[in-house]
Amino acid sequence: DAGVIQSPRHEVTEMGQEVTLRCKPISGHDYLFWYRQTMMRGLELLIYFNNNVPIDDSGMPEDRFSAKMPNASFSTLKIQPSEPRDSAVYFCASSLTPTGGTEAFFGQGTRLTVV
């Protein structure tokens, strides 16, 4: 397996534009997580899915952020409209039964810059 795949790797956009980040989890993993990493706040969970169903979106900062998982092999994180304070590295991760002692595997991340 190629691991968790994210695209794009880098995104530069103007304030007010819509941004869509994409993630392909490891095949067979039934949990998918979206994290955001900033210098000020470190790594924070935004939302996670189990079997394509959103379970906890309490970390989504505001209504401008939305996430979907239409099938087991694809998820998107959308920001509309984007703002400069959304600039960060966004990571997608996948795993099996997190509480059962299985590792979480992370993608390479998408570095988002909103100017």
Add this chain to the structure above:
Amino acid sequence: KQEVTQIPAALSVPEGENLVLNCSFTDSAIYNLQWFRQDPGKGLTSLLLIQSSQREQTSGRLNASLDKSSGRSTLYIAASQPGDSATYLCAVISAGGGNKLTFGTGTQLKVEL
């Protein structure tokens, strides 16, 4: 609310030295603890996972221990090499916290020639 702290924030050592990175967490009710490595501009690479029932895990030159009752974990790196230079992060999954990883602030390690 679970809080994870890592000390020191940064560490610089000469090559060949053995070193210990520390991780502490405020709520001892955890399912497991995972250590990650992050290279600049890269994603997170899983190093070791310790389940709550375990005391330690080893992989090559790395050894991670867990003392759940005191809320502490250590990552021991033997015979450090320049290639070990990276940021090391610990993260826990808390009982009652869903399935999310709560991350520490990281220790930035530099191993010098």
